[in-house]
Every structure is written in structure tokens, then in C-alpha cells.
Amino acid sequence: MPPFSSSATILAIETSCDETAVAIVQGRQVLSSIVTSQIDIHRRYGGVVPEVASREHVQAVGGAIAQALTAANLSWNSIDAIAATCAPGLVGALMVGLSAAKTLAVVHHKPFLGIHHLEGHIYASYLSEPTLAPPFLCLLVSGGHTSFVHVRGPGDYAILGKTRDDAAGEAFDKVARLLDLGYPGGPVIDRLAQQGNPQTFPLPEGKISLPEGGFHPYDASFSGLKTAVLRLTEKLRTQGELPVADIAASFQATVVRALVKRAIACAQDYKLTTIVVGGGVAANSTLREQLQLAAKAHDLNVIFPPMKYCTDNAAMIACAAVDQFENGARSPLTLGAQSKLSLTDIASLYQ
Ligand SMILES: Nc1ncnc2c1ncn2[C@@H]1O[C@H](COP(=O)(O)OP(=O)(O)OP(=O)(O)O)[C@@H](O)[C@H]1O
Numbered sequence: 001m002p003p004f005s006s007s008a009t010i011l012a013i014e015t016s017c018d019e020t021a022v023a024i025v026q027g028r029q030v031l032s033s034i035v036t037s038q039i040d041i042h043r044r045y046g047g048v049v050p051e052v053a054s055r056e057h058v059q060a061v062g063g064a065i066a067q068a069l070t071a072a073n074l075s076w077n078s079i080d081a082i083a084a085t086c087a088p089g090l091v092g093a094l095m096v097g098l099s100a101a102k103t104l105a106v107v108h109h110k111p112f113l114g115i116h117h118l119e120g121h122i123y124a125s126y127l128s129e130p131t132l133a134p135p136f137l138c139l140l141v142s143g144g145h146t147s148f149v150h151v152r153g154p155g156d157y158a159i160l161g162k163t164r165d166d167a168a169g170e171a172f173d174k175v176a177r178l179l180d181l182g183y184p185g186g187p188v189i190d191r192l193a194q195q196g197n198p199q200t201f202p203l204p205e206g207k208i209s210l211p212e213g214g215f216h217p218y219d220a221s222f223s224g225l226k227t228a229v230l231r232l233t234e235k236l237r238t239q240g241e242l243p244v245a246d247i248a249a250s251f252q253a254t255v256v257r258a259l260v261k262r263a264i265a266c267a268q269d270y271k272l273t274t275i276v277v278g279g280g281v282a283a284n285s286t287l288r289e290q291l292q293l294a295a296k297a298h299d300l301n302v303i304f305p306p307m308k309y310c311t312d313n314a315a316m317i318a319c320a321a322v323d324q325f326e327n328g329a330r331s332p333l334t335l336g337a338q339s340k341l342s343l344t345d346i347a348s349l350y351q
């Protein structure tokens with residue numbers, strides 16, 4: 001496939017969870033990216049409260065749109081289309097960005113596109129590697145999803161493997177909560193783990209048994225690991241002060257081992273020479289280090305998104321929208337928000 005050469009300019013809105021984000025992207029170039037995080041509000045509750053998230057999005061979205069245009073120094077005339085994340089995510093939260101995007105599309109006579117949030121996470125790496133082109137393997141590791149995706153072409157995805165229970169980011173958040181480290185858990189476990197020894201506590205790597213014997217080569221499980229950390233923590237608490245850094249390092253090493261092993265197996269089995277990582281856990285320093293090492297040993301390329309585009313942002317949504325727009329995709333104004341939608345059903349978003 002030839003290198004990407006589009007110059008469509010798209011304004012995208014992302015409100016699927018607890019970040020109100022608006023960005024303007026031209027081709028693969030970010031002209032502005034505004035992210036207003038609600039983390040400080042949700043931290044009090046130890047996780048995202050959906051009703052609170054929706055209300056915060058309503059308050060923030062108008063200002064974020066104005067800021068994105070000002071920062072890019074553009075008027076509506078320069079925008080080719082307006083996009084918003086429409087699935088998957090919190091329905092009430094998604095509806096805020098979606099309604100704003102549809103309204104702007106009508107008022108300014110622009111095409112409208114609904115974008116799949118996970119397609120956005122896949123596209124985050126295009127922002128640092130503009131010539132990236134399918135086919136490749138995407139290791140999608142976010143707060144709500146963990147999948148090994150065969151990206152066969154723009155908008156053409158096959159799920160090779162996935163978690164059967166908790167997502168990798170969710171496991172970081174739950175383990176952080178049981179260690180009293182607060183929310184979100186990933187960054188704080190990552191930081192603490194640097195001072196710990198990952199070999200202190202051997203922890204079980206979840207495996208999925210197959211009826212015919214053996215284990216599923218790509219599917220993963222993280223809920224057993226979380227329970228093992230809980231039991232370990234209960235035992236250690238009775239013995240004195242908790243060795244939090246060693247627990248964090250041991251837990252993180254186990255998650256990373258499970259992800260790296262499966263990503264390499266998928267890439268080799270499907271003869272894919274590039275592994276692209278997406279989602280909040282792509283920010284993890286041990287995952288970055290270990291996947292780079294393993295990829296080098298197997299003669300594979302690995303691409304991580306820029307740190308600021310790992311967690312939720314609208315630049316990745318706009319970047320995905322550029323390809324969809326160039327391919328002629330347009331969404332009807334009747335498009336609704338959906339809490340769940342597989343990446344393989346993305347065509348249902350377009351006319
Ligand atoms: N350095 C890090 N190490 C590990 N995990 C991290 C790190 N930084 C962020 N995370 C995790 O990333 C997750 C947030 O990522 P993201 O914004 O992609 O998730 P989400 O949007 O909530 O979920 P989804 O994209 O599946 O809807 C959280 O679970 C957080 O703990």
C-alpha cells in the first residue's frame with residue numbers, strides 16, 4: 001500500500017469515558033488537541049461514576065471545541081468533516097460528544113462520522129509514524145479492552161485473541177485499589193514497580209484451557225492474577241508492613257509477560273512484521289521495554305504511540321476519521337451511542 005497522502009482536516013470529539021477531548025487533525029498532523037480530564041473528580045469515588053462523567057462532559061465540551069479551533073488558528077471553513085466517538089463506552093457520556101458533533105455538522109453543513117473508540121486507539125500510532133500502513137498486529141491494551149487485532153486494511157479488523165475477563169488496564173486499576181494506591185492504578189504501579197524486584201513474588205499468568213487439551217495461544221485472563229495479588233496481600237498484611245514496590249513489580253512483570261508472549265505469537269503465526277500498541281497500558285514502561293526486546297529478538301518492528309496519545313484523546317479519533325472520510329464513509333445523523341460494539345462491526349456505523 002502506498003504511504004498515506006490525505007490532507008483532509010477533521011475536528012473530532014471524544015467523550016466515551018472521563019476525558020472531554022477535542023482535536024483537529026489534518027492527514028496525520030495534529031493541529032490542536034485539547035484534553036480536559038475529570039480524573040480528580042472521579043478519584044474521590046475510586047473509579048468513574050457514569051452520571052457524573054456525563055454532566056462534566058456537558059459543561060466542558062463547548063469550551064473544548066472553541067479552544068481546539070483557536071489553538072489550530074482555524075475557522076469552520078477549513079474543517080472538512082466533524083467526527084465523534086460513538087462506541088463503545090458509557091452511553092450517557094458518548095451521547096454528549098455525539099450530539100455536539102451532529103449539531104455542528106448540521107449548523108456548518110459538514111459531513112458527520114461516528115468513530116469506534118478502539119479504532120482511535122489503533123490510529124494513535126499513526127500520529128508518530130505517518131507512513132505506517134496495514135497489515136500489522138495491534139496489541140490493544142486499554143482500561144476496558146485487551147485484544148490482539150489483525151489490522152488487515154483501513155477499517156478491516158480481525159480479533160485474533162482477547163482477554164476472557166478483566167482488561168489489562170482494569171487489572172492495574174483493581175490491584176492499585178487493593179494496595180490503597182488510588183485511581184487510576186496504571187501510572188502509580190508503573191512508578192512504584194521501578195523500585196521493586198519483579199522476581200520477589202511468583203504470580204500465576206492466566207491461561208485459557210482448550211477442550212481438546214492445552215491452552216489457547218492468544219486469549220488471556222487477568223482476573224485470577226488479581227485474586228492472587230489479593231490473597232498475597234492479605235497474607236503479607238498479617239506479617240507487617242506491605243512490600244508494595246515488590247508486589248507492584250511482580251504483578252506488572254506477570255501482566256507484561258502474558259501480553260508480550262501472545263503478541264509475538266500472533267505476529268509470527270500471521271506473518272506480520274510490525275506490532276503496533278494502543279491504549280492506556282501502552283504507556284507502561286516495562287511493556288515498552290520488554291516488547292521492544294522481544295520484537296528485536298524475533299526480527300519484528302514495534303511501534304508505540306506518543307505518550308500523550310496512549311490514554312483517551314481526540315487526536316487519535318480524528319486520525320481514524322481521516323481514513324474513514326477518505327474511504328467515503330459517512331454516518332447518518334440518526335446514529336446512536338452504543339456501550340458495546342465489536343471492531344469487526346465497524347461498517348454498521350456508516351451509510
Ligand atoms: N503507565 C501505565 N501503566 C499501566 N497502565 C496504565 C499506565 N497509564 C495508564 N494506564 C491504564 O490505562 C487505562 C486507561 O487507558 P484508556 O484511556 O485507554 O482506557 P479507557 O478509555 O478507560 O478504556 P477503553 O479504551 O477500553 O474504553 C487505565 O486502566 C490506566 O490504569
Ligand SMILES: [Mg+2]
Pocket residue numbers: 117121142143279280311312
Ligand atoms: Mg480508551
